[in-house]
Amino acid sequence: MLITLVILGLSVVFFVSGKVRSDIVALCALIALLVFNILTPSEALSGFSNSVVIMMAGLFIVGGAIFQTGLAKMISSKLLRLAGNSETRLFLLVMLGTSAIGAFVSNTGTVALMLPIVVSMAANAGISSGRLLMPLAFASSMGGMMTLIGTPPNLIIQDTLTAAGYEPLGFFSFLPVGLVCVAVGILVLLPLTKVFLSGKGKKDDKSSAGKSLNQLVKEYGLSHNLFRLKAIPGSGAIGKTVVDLDLRNRYGLNLLEVRRGEGSQHRFLKTVSQKLASSDTVFQGGDVLYVSGEPDSVSRFASDFALEMMDDHSLETAASGSGNSLDFYDIGIAEIVLMPTSNIAGRTVKEAGFRDKFNLNVLGIRRKKDYILHDLGKEKLHSGDVLLVQGTWQDIGRLGGEDTDWVVLGQPMVQAAKVTLDYKAPVAGIIMLLMIAMMVFDFIKVEPVTAVLIAAVLMILTGCFRNVEAAYKTINWETIVLFAAMLPMSLALEKTGVSEMISGTLVSGLGSYGPLAVMAGVYFTTSLLTMFISNTVTAVLMAPIALQSAVQIGVSPVPLLFGVTVAASMCFASPFSTPPNALVMPAGQYTFMDYIKVGLPLQIIMGVVMVFVLPLLFPF
Numbered sequence: 001m002l003i004t005l006v007i008l009g010l011s012v013v014f015f016v017s018g019k020v021r022s023d024i025v026a027l028c029a030l031i032a033l034l035v036f037n038i039l040t041p042s043e044a045l046s047g048f049s050n051s052v053v054i055m056m057a058g059l060f061i062v063g064g065a066i067f068q069t070g071l072a073k074m075i076s077s078k079l080l081r082l083a084g085n086s087e088t089r090l091f092l093l094v095m096l097g098t099s100a101i102g103a104f105v106s107n108t109g110t111v112a113l114m115l116p117i118v119v120s121m122a123a124n125a126g127i128s129s130g131r132l133l134m135p136l137a138f139a140s141s142m143g144g145m146m147t148l149i150g151t152p153p154n155l156i157i158q159d160t161l162t163a164a165g166y167e168p169l170g171f172f173s174f175l176p177v178g179l180v181c182v183a184v185g186i187l188v189l190l191p192l193t194k195v196f197l198s199g200k201g202k203k204d205d206k207s208s209a210g211k212s213l214n215q216l217v218k219e220y221g222l223s224h225n226l227f228r229l230k231a232i233p234g235s236g237a238i239g240k241t242v243v244d245l246d247l248r249n250r251y252g253l254n255l256l257e258v259r260r261g262e263g264s265q266h267r268f269l270k271t272v273s274q275k276l277a278s279s280d281t282v283f284q285g286g287d288v289l290y291v292s293g294e295p296d297s298v299s300r301f302a303s304d305f306a307l308e309m310m311d312d313h314s315l316e317t318a319a320s321g322s323g324n325s326l327d328f329y330d331i332g333i334a335e336i337v338l339m340p341t342s343n344i345a346g347r348t349v350k351e352a353g354f355r356d357k358f359n360l361n362v363l364g365i366r367r368k369k370d371y372i373l374h375d376l377g378k379e380k381l382h383s384g385d386v387l388l389v390q391g392t393w394q395d396i397g398r399l400g401g402e403d404t405d406w407v408v409l410g411q412p413m414v415q416a417a418k419v420t421l422d423y424k425a426p427v428a429g430i431i432m433l434l435m436i437a438m439m440v441f442d443f444i445k446v447e448p449v450t451a452v453l454i455a456a457v458l459m460i461l462t463g464c465f466r467n468v469e470a471a472y473k474t475i476n477w478e479t480i481v482l483f484a485a486m487l488p489m490s491l492a493l494e495k496t497g498v499s500e501m502i503s504g505t506l507v508s509g510l511g512s513y514g515p516l517a518v519m520a521g522v523y524f525t526t527s528l529l530t531m532f533i534s535n536t537v538t539a540v541l542m543a544p545i546a547l548q549s550a551v552q553i554g555v556s557p558v559p560l561l562f563g564v565t566v567a568a569s570m571c572f573a574s575p576f577s578t579p580p581n582a583l584v585m586p587a588g589q590y591t592f593m594d595y596i597k598v599g600l601p602l603q604i605i606m607g608v609v610m611v612f613v614l615p616l617l618f619p620f
Contacts, residue, residue, distance in 0.1 A: 001496045007032045008489065008532060015575075015592040022575070022585075022592065023478045026485035038492050047487030051449040052108065052579055056483065057475050058452035059112030059583070062435065064474025065459035067116040068466075069421050069428040075117050087127055091190065094118055094132050095139045099182045102143025103150050108579040110140040112452075113432065115587060130197045133588035134598060135189050137580035141569050142185050146178030147171055153539035153565040160543040160561060176617050177566060177610075184609050188602045196597045197588075216333055220364040220371055220388050226256070227298045229289045229307040236305040237283045248377050251301045253293035256361060256390060257331055260287055292363065293374065333363065333390045334399070335409040340383045342405040350377040358398060360391035393466075424464050431458045476586045486576045489532065494541065508549075515555045515620045520611045522546045522560050526567035527607055530577050535568040542568070555620040562614050570606045572599030 011029040014020050030047075033039045047053060079097070083090040094114075102110040118136050122129035144150030148158060148171045162168050216222075231237050237245060247253040258281060283289075288310065291298060302309050338345055344352040354360045365372040365379060366386040372379055381387075386409070389396070399408050438444050438451035446454075456471075465471045492498075510521035522542065529538045542564045550557035571577040575585045575595050584590070 001498055001501075003036050004033070004038055004492050004496045004498055007036075007038075008493070011489075012532070021478065023481040023485065026482045026576075030485045030488060033488065033492050038496065039488055043491055043495075044488050046491070047484035050484065050487055051447070053480060053484045053487070055108060055449040055452045056579055056583065057480055058449070058456040059108060060475040061456040061471050062432065062452065062459060063112045063116045064471065065428050065464040066113075066432065067120070067474075068470070069424040069464050071425040071428045071432070074425060075120075079117070079121060083121075083125070087125070087131070088190070090121065090125060090127070091132060091135065091193070092186065094121075094136055095182065095186050095189070098136050098139035099143030099146070099178070102140040103146035103178065107140035107144045107151060108583065110143065111137055111580040111583045113436070114140075115584065119587060128198060130588040130590065131193050133584040134197060134590065134594070135185075135193060137578075137584045138185055138189065138572050138599070138602065139182070140580045141572075141578060142178065142181040144178075144569055145181050145566060146175050148174060150174065150178070151565070151569050152536045153568040156536070156539040157543050157561040157565045160547055161557065164547055164557070166557065177562060177614070180609065180613055181566070181570065181606065184606055185602065188605050189598070192598045192601060196594065216335065216388065220366075220373065222292065222363060225292045225294075225373060227291050227293075227295075228310040229291060229298070229302050230310055231283050231285055231287045231289070232306070232308045233285055235285070235307055237287075237289075237307060238285050240283055242281050245301075245305070247291065247301065251293065251297045252375055253291045253297055253301060254361065254363065254376070256290040256292060256363070258283070258287050258289055260284065331390065332393045332396055333388060334396050335366075335386050335388055336399060336406040337386045337409060338381060338383050338406050342381075342383055344405055345381055345383045347381055348377065349379050349381065352381060354389060358389075358391065359395050360389045360399075362387050363390050364388040421464065421466070424462070427462050428459065428464050431455050431462070431464075434458075479582050479586055483576055483579065483582050490538075493532070515550075515553060515559075516611070516615065518549050518553060519560055519563050519615065522549065523563040523567045523607055523611055526564050527571060527603060530568050530571035531574045532577075535571055535578055539564055539568040556618070559614045559618040559620060562618055563610065566610050566614070567607065570603060570610075572603045572606075574599070 007029055011025055014025040014028075015022060030044055034041065034044050079093060083093050098110060098114050101113065114136055115133070118132050119129045122132055141151065144154070148154055148169060154174060158169050242255060245255075247255050289307070291301070299309070301307070349362050349365075352362075354362055362376055363373070364387075365376065365381075366388070367382065367384075387406075389399070396408075399406070432455065435451050435455035438446045438454070439448050459465065460468055460471050510517045522545070526538055526542045529541070543561060546560040546564050547557045550560045569578075572581070573595055575581045575590065575592060581595065581599075588594075
């Protein structure tokens with residue numbers, strides 16, 4: 001027992017100090033429990049197979065897909081219209097919206113759903129995401145208090161009551177308690193977050209990644225010289241290759257890409273096919289050719305091959321409405337500057353062989369203050385020239401290895417990661433709603449972890465990520481390891497009798513002071529335990545103790561059991577007491593002390609209010 005307490009105490013000290021990464025502290029604590037034979041290897045590693053940990057990993061992928069498809073940005077832009085430019089209104093919108101969703105969806109699922117949306121809202125509003133993400137986590141827990149299914153501790157006290165022969169609680173018996181929790185949370189968090197969290201999280205930082213893709217398009221005037229031509233039935237281009245058309249020599253045009261909408265049988269899996277035209281690309285009916293050049297030359301080319309010139313209101317597919325603009329899904333652009341020692345200086349663009357060696361187009365040349373956009377194939381390159389190149393993100397990434405001839409400006413692969421596959425937003429939205437439905441409706445016999453895993457795999461299979469690696473990169477492994485390594489600590493506390501000793505002593509010692517004192521003892525003992533072990537385990541330990549205490553002093557057990565579930569759910573002073581607290585920690589760039597500064601006052605105030613409110617709502 002003593003060794004377990006020492007390990008727990010040292011872990012808390014290191015968590016608070018912040019000098020060692022949280023996941024490493026948790027792993028060291030886990031190893032110590034193994035070394036001293038407090039836990040068996042299977043018990044110590046049980047956290048890594050826990051359904052909550054697996055669900056968290058899946059939710060990172062689902063949240064990443066919501067970001068990657070631009071769905072988060074679409075939702076956040078609509079919510080921002082309600083909030084306007086007011087940071088306070090945005091805060092209230094996040095608190096109220098999250099708590100409403102949290103009443104019907106698990107608090108972990110609620111945070112995973114809202115986290116990318118809130119980050120996007122903060123970026124669009126130009127405020128630190130850290131001001132909103134901790135309230136987001138706390139609001140999800142508060143919302144869970146509104147319904148029977150909102151949080152596991154609610155189900156635990158329901159089971160305890162019915163097992164003891166009492167009337168079961170109704171679905172909305174918890175609603176008054178939840179509303180009080182949300183009201184207290186808003187009043188306390190509004191000033192606390194402004195003081196302690198305003199500098200947390202990330203603001204929209206554009207300096208580190210160089211020019212954005214849209215800035216490059218605007219700087220080189222690509223959209224002004226960009227035309228879309230469609231190969232309609234009977235077009236002379238159908239069946240011909242790029243070489244056959246000889247665009248560059250005959251018309252002085254540059255073929256940037258070919259957009260190919262796929263048939264309805266594949267529409268769910270892939271909506272848009274974006275290809276960089278190679279010399280052997282064979283054009284098909286319905287293909288949309290993106291070409292740049294002089295308007296007269298484009299008109300002549302369209303006339304010669306019976307191509308339809310598309311205006312800004314024509315769409316390649318129902319899901320893509322970009323008009324005359326470049327979309328960056330699979331294909332991107334980047335700038336490179338030629339070094340003084342470059343071997344290609346003095347050669348023409350065609351002789352430099354960007355197309356042959358790297359499968360890249362040269363769209364423009366910036367020479368001092370001049371921009372050269374036409375007849376590039378014959379243009380001689382000078383050292384110091386800045387070339388705008390276009391190709392697949394993979395091919396652009398290869399340019400960085402050829403650092404003897406040029407230097408890649410900015411961080412194109414960082415820009416690639418920001419590119420949203422917005423034509424996939426409807427798909428991501430359907431999958432997200434499917435996941436929520438499986439969690440909410442009882443007639444769908446699917447466990448929450450199964451629902452999340454199904455959603456995560458569907459996000460990958462339907463192309464909401466560029467590849468599987470991109471999906472794996474969305475998982476924050478520090479959070480996963482931290483939570484999985486700390487879960488067995490609750491088992492160690494229970495196994496060595498620490499939990500029973502603390503709770504039993506505190507509650508039995510207060511019995512003679514009346515029901516209100518017992519209520520306070522039950523509440524704050526539960527609240528204290530939840531800071532170190534999961535809220536579900538705490539509720540399991542404390543519910544029978546609260547019931548027995550009520551029987552011994554001859555009062556109704558309902559208010560005491562409500563004290564257990566509220567205290568177990570309203571734990572805000574620790575990042576690993578609940579999954580929502582852990583989920584927002586990396587995104588908000590929070591330290592352990594941030595939870596102490598903001599969460600601990602809220603937890604104490606919430607406790608004081610509840611000790612007096614619960615007996616009013618559910619009399620002794």
